[in-house]
Amino acid sequence: MKYLFIILTTCLLHGCSSGNKLVSEGTGVYKIFVSEKASKPETYAAQELQKYIQQISGAVLPIVHEAKPADKLICVGFEGAPESLLKDLKIKEFGKEEYIIRSDGDQLLIAGGGARGTLYGVIGYLSDYLGCRWYTREVTKIPQQKTISLDKIEDRQKPVMEARQMSYREAYDVQWALHNRFNHSQIPDSLGSGNIAYPFVHTFYALVSPQKYGKTHPEYFSEVDGKRLIKETNMGGQLCLTNPEVVKIATATVFEWIKTHPEASVYTVDQNDGEGYCTCKNCKELDDREGSHSGTLIQFVNQIADSVAQVYPEVTLQTLAYAYTEIPPKTLKPADNVTIRLCHYDYCSAHKLGACDDHKRYIERLDQWSKIAKRITIWDYYTNFERYLLPFPNFETIKHDPKFYADRKAIGLFPEGNNVDSDGGGEFSELRAWVFSQMLWNPERDGQKLIDEFVENVFGEASPFISQYIKLLHDQVKPDSVYFSIWEDPEDVNYLSSKTIRTADSLFTLAKNAAKNDTALYNRVELAYLPVLYTQLYFYSIGGSAYLARDQVPSALATFEKIIQRKRITSLGVVALPPGNLQNFIRSVKSKDQYLSDWWVIGPFDNEGRKGFSRVYPPEQQFDTTKAYPGKGADVKWRKYENTESGFIDFARLFKPNQDVVAYAYRTITLPEAKTVKLGIGSNDGVRVWINNRLVLDRLVSRPATPNEDKISIPMKKGENTILVKVDQLGKKWGFYFAELN
Numbered sequence: 001m002k003y004l005f006i007i008l009t010t011c012l013l014h015g016c017s018s019g020n021k022l023v024s025e026g027t028g029v030y031k032i033f034v035s036e037k038a039s040k041p042e043t044y045a046a047q048e049l050q051k052y053i054q055q056i057s058g059a060v061l062p063i064v065h066e067a068k069p070a071d072k073l074i075c076v077g078f079e080g081a082p083e084s085l086l087k088d089l090k091i092k093e094f095g096k097e098e099y100i101i102r103s104d105g106d107q108l109l110i111a112g113g114g115a116r117g118t119l120y121g122v123i124g125y126l127s128d129y130l131g132c133r134w135y136t137r138e139v140t141k142i143p144q145q146k147t148i149s150l151d152k153i154e155d156r157q158k159p160v161m162e163a164r165q166m167s168y169r170e171a172y173d174v175q176w177a178l179h180n181r182f183n184h185s186q187i188p189d190s191l192g193s194g195n196i197a198y199p200f201v202h203t204f205y206a207l208v209s210p211q212k213y214g215k216t217h218p219e220y221f222s223e224v225d226g227k228r229l230i231k232e233t234n235m236g237g238q239l240c241l242t243n244p245e246v247v248k249i250a251t252a253t254v255f256e257w258i259k260t261h262p263e264a265s266v267y268t269v270d271q272n273d274g275e276g277y278c279t280c281k282n283c284k285e286l287d288d289r290e291g292s293h294s295g296t297l298i299q300f301v302n303q304i305a306d307s308v309a310q311v312y313p314e315v316t317l318q319t320l321a322y323a324y325t326e327i328p329p330k331t332l333k334p335a336d337n338v339t340i341r342l343c344h345y346d347y348c349s350a351h352k353l354g355a356c357d358d359h360k361r362y363i364e365r366l367d368q369w370s371k372i373a374k375r376i377t378i379w380d381y382y383t384n385f386e387r388y389l390l391p392f393p394n395f396e397t398i399k400h401d402p403k404f405y406a407d408r409k410a411i412g413l414f415p416e417g418n419n420v421d422s423d424g425g426g427e428f429s430e431l432r433a434w435v436f437s438q439m440l441w442n443p444e445r446d447g448q449k450l451i452d453e454f455v456e457n458v459f460g461e462a463s464p465f466i467s468q469y470i471k472l473l474h475d476q477v478k479p480d481s482v483y484f485s486i487w488e489d490p491e492d493v494n495y496l497s498s499k500t501i502r503t504a505d506s507l508f509t510l511a512k513n514a515a516k517n518d519t520a521l522y523n524r525v526e527l528a529y530l531p532v533l534y535t536q537l538y539f540y541s542i543g544g545s546a547y548l549a550r551d552q553v554p555s556a557l558a559t560f561e562k563i564i565q566r567k568r569i570t571s572l573g574v575v576a577l578p579p580g581n582l583q584n585f586i587r588s589v590k591s592k593d594q595y596l597s598d599w600w601v602i603g604p605f606d607n608e609g610r611k612g613f614s615r616v617y618p619p620e621q622q623f624d625t626t627k628a629y630p631g632k633g634a635d636v637k638w639r640k641y642e643n644t645e646s647g648f649i650d651f652a653r654l655f656k657p658n659q660d661v662v663a664y665a666y667r668t669i670t671l672p673e674a675k676t677v678k679l680g681i682g683s684n685d686g687v688r689v690w691i692n693n694r695l696v697l698d699r700l701v702s703r704p705a706t707p708n709e710d711k712i713s714i715p716m717k718k719g720e721n722t723i724l725v726k727v728d729q730l731g732k733k734w735g736f737y738f739a740e741l742n
Contacts, residue, residue, distance in 0.1 A: 028059035035079035098158035115192025134179035163412025169424035180437035198264035222278035236274035290329035352400035377412035388418035399447025465511035498546035543595025543647020592742035595647030603663025680708030
């Protein structure tokens with residue numbers, strides 16, 4: 001069968017045979033045999049088998065190192081197993097995680113290759129034949145029955161994905177990982193170690209240190225705009241890859257890594273994060289010739305790989321095909337001991353690969369890399385990195401993409417997900433981690449059935465409502481025209497409307513009611529509800545009135561903080577980015593800022609070359625709702641607009657064309673007495689503000705709109721005060737926030 005899964009005769013349900021019985025009515029009939037010469041992981045495997053058979057049936061099967069001819073045995077490991085069970089097996093050919101479960105109806109063999117093959121065989125027997133599941137660190141399923149039967153079995157398996165790691169905090173738990181046949185780097189040496197990439201990623205500055213060489217040899221580092229770019233961190237600075245001395249130093253560094261970290265599975269020679277690639281004469285000529293910046297990268301890595309292969313022919317290096325190196329080179333090919341780690345960075349997250357046009361370019365590049373590279377692993381992205389708690393309906397990608405990659409001979413997949421500090425708790429992170437663990441072992445499995453199984457067993461009586469919630473969000477992102485990425489702002493996606501979130505809130509009310517008599521279940525439901533609660537509070541914090549009324553906020557925030565504290569969540573996203581800061585978010589919810597979201601608006605007017613930003617258009621001279629003025633492409637008039645979803649005045653949705661244009665917004669504020677008012681403005685892009693016809697803010701900038709990025713204090717008079725806002729547009733998002741600050 002495909003992917004080397006061989007199941008000739010199986011008893012998929014415990015107790016389905018008329019053959020021998022491992023346990024009969026709670027009494028153990030068999031012994032567990034493991035050789036005295038067995039490795040620590042094999043000894044541990046025998047202990048796990050004993051423990052879970054006892055939990056299932058109540059019987060304790062003794063672990064023995066010697067056996068009599070008449071003994072009925074479960075043999076754990078090849079060493080000392082009966083010849084009848086070893087017939088036709090070429091033990092040395094077993095892969096390092098490959099195993100066999102073999103029974104002639106009388107004796108049972110569970111054994112495998114490498115450090116953990118036997119252990120994964122035991123886990124495979126417990127899960128595939130006895131029905132055990134380890135869904136989360138707290139939720140397991142151990143069937144209860146007094147009799148365990150044994151039929152003839154011939155089941156040989158190995159994982160399709162050789163490298164199976166992911167960044168979900170919950171998946172770092174060693175016991176969870178082992179029980180789900182995962183091989184992440186946290187697995188200790190005593191249990192066979194894991195798949196370790198050393199160093200993990202973005203290693204250019206670890207190869208050639210800017211601290212050591214930056215001042216004395218700036219020519220070792222990338223030339224950008226005619227100057228050598230040397231950064232303090234590995235963000236945005238690269239190496240000059242055609243410099244022979246850089247190759248020499250980097251090669252020596254890799255040899256030192258091999259010497260000091262022999263436990264590593266692969267050694268990484270990776271570009272740093274960000275841009276900053278070298279454009280010196282030699283680098284540019286090579287990249288131009290190869291049609292990609294991967295030209296200099298592959299030549300650089302190959303030079304190191306060739307030196308390594310002469311001394312360590314078994315060692316593999318790994319390098320990224322990421323961002324500016326995603327395009328394969330025209331003529332160069334990675335050396336045989338180089339693994340390409342291709343990154344599916346910032347494409348559509350709504351649809352599985354091949355289901356929408358946004359993926360076409362990436363798939364072409366994947367296929368091109370597959371033709372020239374002997375080994376490919378994938379780094380893919382499965383969360384909103386600025387907001388780990390935000391609902392992210394991308395289950396279609398999780399269900400289908402592992403098989404897509406496996407069909408193209410990828411040997412590994414690293415799903416980068418919502419890795420929440422300090423103990424997990426991201427949006428459905430446990431669900432995603434469990435489904436990935438099953439799919440990376442065998443991508444032929446039905447992903448939807450896995451999701452349904454998890455939800456049913458983890459959420460119990462509340463599961464129908466959780467399933468409806470998942471369907472509610474995913475139904476909205478099915479059309480090909482829908483797109484959202486890993487950096488999307490909540491206000492820019494189609495599945496977080498106030499109507500949808502109200503429906504979601506109602507479903508969770510039903511789910512919590514169903515779970516109210518089970519504290520542990522209730523806590524799990526509350527954690528699944530946290531993204532809905534976060535969405536409500538987020539839109540309230542940026543001026544939305546449709547999600548939560550002001551009097552509902554204290555209760556909602558108290559619940560949010562309770563769940564956060566219980567789960568020890570310390571950040572909401574990538575810590576280095578402001579949206580991920582938990583305390584800033586809570587402060588923004590608690591603030592008494594009053595967003596002004598009802599305006600008169602008019603536009604667009606021409607802004608070619610940004611000349612329209614300073615040009616005086618008629619709205620700056622008068623406010624008259626009865627008049628029409630020449631706009632860009634057509635006459636325009638003032639019209640009313642109010643956004644109840646958020647405080648963002650979204651010019652991009654209101655006006656066409658919406659590039660190289662400006663637009664205006666006008667309103668009044670009436671004060672009972674004169675006072676100085678503190679205002680917060682955030683705009684995309686440049687902004688001008690007039691209060692009572694006086695220019696009080698003039699910012700010709702290019703930026704995303706962030707609430708309160710500009711803060712000004714303005715004296716206002718008693719009675720009516722006028723406000724005029726002008727915002728220019730360069731491309732994509734366009735609009736502004738305007739708030740009266742507390």
